[in-house]
Amino acid sequence: MGLSNGVALSNGLAKIETQKLKEEICHDDSAVPVKAHTLDELHSLQVKKSGPNTPIIDLQQTVFGSEADKNKQQLESISASLASLTRETGPKVVKGDPAKQAETPKVVHASHQHQHQHTPTISNITDSALKFTHILYNLSPAELYEQAIQNEKGSFITSSGALATLSGAKTGRSPRDKRVVKDDTTSEELWWGKGSPNIEMDEKTFLINRERAVDYLCSLEKVYVNDQFLNWDPMNKLKVRIVSARAYHSLFMHNMCIRPTPEELENFGTPDFTIYNAGKFPCNRYTHYMTSSTSIDINLARKEMVILGTQYAGEMKKGLFSLMHYLMPKRQILSLHSGCNMGKDGDVALFFGLSGTGKTTLSTDHNRYLIGDDEHCWSDHGVSNIEGGCYAKCIDLSREKEPDIWNAIKFGTVLENVVFEEHIREVDYTDKSVTENTRAAYPIEYIPNAKIPCVGPHPKNVILLACDAFGVLPPVSKLNLAQTMYHFISGYTALVAGTEDGIKEPTATFSACFGAAFIMFHPTKYAAMLAEKMQKQGATGWLVNTGWSGGSYGSGSRIKLAHTRKIIDAIHSGELLNANYLKTEVFGLEIPNEIKGVPSEILDPVNTWPDKNSYQETLLKLGGLFRKNFEVFTNHKIGTDSNLTKEILAAGPNF
Ligand SMILES: Nc1ncnc2c1ncn2[C@@H]1O[C@H](COP(=O)(O)OP(=O)(O)O)[C@@H](O)[C@H]1O
Ligand SMILES: C=C(OP(=O)(O)O)C(=O)O
Numbered sequence: 001m002g003l004s005n006g007v008a009l010s011n012g013l014a015k016i017e018t019q020k021l022k023e024e025i026c027h028d029d030s031a032v033p034v035k036a037h038t039l040d041e042l043h044s045l046q047v048k049k050s051g052p053n054t055p056i057i058d059l060q061q062t063v064f065g066s067e068a069d070k071n072k073q074q075l076e077s078i079s080a081s082l083a084s085l086t087r088e089t090g091p092k093v094v095k096g097d098p099a100k101q102a103e104t105p106k107v108v109h110a111s112h113q114h115q116h117q118h119t120p121t122i123s124n125i126t127d128s129a130l131k132f133t134h135i136l137y138n139l140s141p142a143e144l145y146e147q148a149i150q151n152e153k154g155s156f157i158t159s160s161g162a163l164a165t166l167s168g169a170k171t172g173r174s175p176r177d178k179r180v181v182k183d184d185t186t187s188e189e190l191w192w193g194k195g196s197p198n199i200e201m202d203e204k205t206f207l208i209n210r211e212r213a214v215d216y217l218c219s220l221e222k223v224y225v226n227d228q229f230l231n232w233d234p235m236n237k238l239k240v241r242i243v244s245a246r247a248y249h250s251l252f253m254h255n256m257c258i259r260p261t262p263e264e265l266e267n268f269g270t271p272d273f274t275i276y277n278a279g280k281f282p283c284n285r286y287t288h289y290m291t292s293s294t295s296i297d298i299n300l301a302r303k304e305m306v307i308l309g310t311q312y313a314g315e316m317k318k319g320l321f322s323l324m325h326y327l328m329p330k331r332q333i334l335s336l337h338s339g340c341n342m343g344k345d346g347d348v349a350l351f352f353g354l355s356g357t358g359k360t361t362l363s364t365d366h367n368r369y370l371i372g373d374d375e376h377c378w379s380d381h382g383v384s385n386i387e388g389g390c391y392a393k394c395i396d397l398s399r400e401k402e403p404d405i406w407n408a409i410k411f412g413t414v415l416e417n418v419v420f421e422e423h424i425r426e427v428d429y430t431d432k433s434v435t436e437n438t439r440a441a442y443p444i445e446y447i448p449n450a451k452i453p454c455v456g457p458h459p460k461n462v463i464l465l466a467c468d469a470f471g472v473l474p475p476v477s478k479l480n481l482a483q484t485m486y487h488f489i490s491g492y493t494a495l496v497a498g499t500e501d502g503i504k505e506p507t508a509t510f511s512a513c514f515g516a517a518f519i520m521f522h523p524t525k526y527a528a529m530l531a532e533k534m535q536k537q538g539a540t541g542w543l544v545n546t547g548w549s550g551g552s553y554g555s556g557s558r559i560k561l562a563h564t565r566k567i568i569d570a571i572h573s574g575e576l577l578n579a580n581y582l583k584t585e586v587f588g589l590e591i592p593n594e595i596k597g598v599p600s601e602i603l604d605p606v607n608t609w610p611d612k613n614s615y616q617e618t619l620l621k622l623g624g625l626f627r628k629n630f631e632v633f634t635n636h637k638i639g640t641d642s643n644l645t646k647e648i649l650a651a652g653p654n655f
């Protein structure tokens with residue numbers, strides 16, 4: 001034993017003799033000591049203060065607190081946003097997390113009458129005027145992660161670093177709960193009535209809902225405020241403010257809108273549009289125009305939007321999209337519900353389509369630059385993305401088929417309503433337990449070949465995507481201008497609702513301009529603008545079926561993503577422009593007889609159906625649905641060219 005030659009002690013154990021060769025001993029305190037005397041001091045060393053946002057130009061100004069002035073202005077602006085429209089004072093807003101408030105914070109009283117400040121007296125104030133509302137302003141993703149995990153049940157970090165969260169009872173948009181204020185201006189300008197997504201509400205009711213949302217938000221201890229931009233076109237950029245109750249919503253918008261630089265944020269000023277998102281707090285069912293506990297209200301005159309009774313984050317993004325569908329066409333700029341990418345040679349393609357048809361999947365193409373996945377503008381100078389992020393569907397997501405989206409699901413990404421293993425936190429993308437509409441929201445630069453700034457020249461190809469669950473539309477057809485307009489106005493897709501409900505029959509959806517839920521003017525206004533731009537730029541239209549082949553849903557199968565990608569490649573490369581075409585029955589679509597990498601027999605859907613009678617029957621059925629849908633447009637002129645209108649009407653199915 002090592003201690004055998006030691007001196008025996010009274011307890012029977014040998015006394016340990018330390019070695020005398022000092023130099024050979026390696027003490028574990030040989031590292032540089034910590035520069036702190038207490039634990040508090042140690043913790044204070046860990047976090048470094050951010051430097052001033054703007055370079056120091058005028059020392060004098062800095063000494064006398066221009067930084068502090070900017071901060072005060074910012075807080076006053078937020079305070080004005082949160083002010084009640086009727087009460088004279090309250091709440092007191094203060095910047096920063098209450099949990100971290102070290103010194104006495106600067107307080108700003110929300111007041112709608114900044115000019116003649118009232119001194120509140122006991123008789124005219126309520127408790128709401130006495131409490132603090134802490135403003136968490138443009139927090140970083142790391143800070144928002146911490147807030148979400150500490151305060152919002154259902155927030156977890158997944159194994160790839162994304163923030164998994166639940167959107168609550170609503171896992172999709174609520175278009176029937178959307179309201180638009182009808183005033184003297186909008187009653188004239190907007191599209192109202194049958195088929196329109198704009199369900200009216202009056203100004204007074206809007207204010208009631210606004211007050212309800214503001215009161216709810218101010219009643220909270222903490223409120224998140226994001227000041228960000230929309231539209232990468234510098235001439236048509238919009239400043240938006242989003243006030244929300246959840247860190248999840250703040251991170252979602254951080255990812256989805258354009259992120260300001262620290263300098264841009266300092267000089268942000270007054271927003272052009274403000275969203276009040278009260279999330280789970282419902283509207284009052286006794287309020288006029290309310291038909292459920294959810295209400296999404298847009299007031300164009302006030303430049304405001306109120307969200308009550310839904311936490312689905314997509315409402316914010318698509319609400320702003322509706323706003324752009326109003327503002328941009330007034331500037332002769334066409335707003336597009338489309339994805340957009342650009343080839344190495346600068347050829348731009350647009351991907352129109354309803355939800356689930358492939359805008360995000362197909363615009364995210366490893367061989368091309370991504371301009372955006374969902375919302376764009378087409379001006380006289382080319383295209384620009386409205387957003388700063390992407391919102392991808394995650395159901396059945398695979399690393400092999402969609403590597404760029406897979407890799408974008410990392411730290412900073414919001415993962416909505418996915419299911420993960422409790423310990424390792426690995427996400428199971430096949431799991432539909434919460435919803436089929438599982439989503440990932442990430443900044444566009446998480447896609448390696450994103451084109452920053454997200455702008456590009458005029459489109460060369462306009463691809464209309466339809467997920468045809470009837471299985472009768474060809475995988476690809478070349479369209480002339482009138483056909484492009486016919487299909488753009490129709491906005492067809494057919495999905496199968498829930499796979500578990502045992503639904504066998506696909507249902508056709510027609511949504512004008514491939515986004516009727518978001519348009520503000522009559523569809524023909526957007527269609528006329530698209531026709532004019534396509535004609536002027538010589539863009540080619542294509543109809544791509546990303547849905548079924550070899551039979552309808554139930555008997556056929558979905559066209560392989562790999563095949564659709566080859567088809568899209570052939571459109572981009574110009575190969576398809578020079579192919580040989582044949583014209584189909586009923587829809588009169590031009591289909592190519594051959595495409596590199598795609599089995600030729602699938603190009604004409606009739607070949608893939610074992611039962612030809614059933615094919616014919618289904619084809620006629622779909623043709624009938626198209627015809628019926630288009631009836632409401634037959635009395636509308638599209639643009640100033642009455643010939644084009646005639647051609648468009650004739651471009652529908654013929655039988
Ligand atoms: N042939 C196909 N083409 C495009 N998408 C397909 C195809 N087959 C399956 N998919 C799946 O369909 C979904 C398309 O959704 P997405 O791209 O998010 O649509 P959108 O952005 O238009 O709402 C994705 O989940 C994708 O993996
Ligand atoms: C976010 C949405 O867009 P999409 O499904 O087209 O990606 C939506 O429609 O809610």
Ligand SMILES: [Ca+2]
Pocket residue numbers: 337354355374
């Ligand atoms: Ca969309």
Ligand SMILES: [Mn+2]
Pocket residue numbers: 359360361373374391392393
């Ligand atoms: Mn999408």
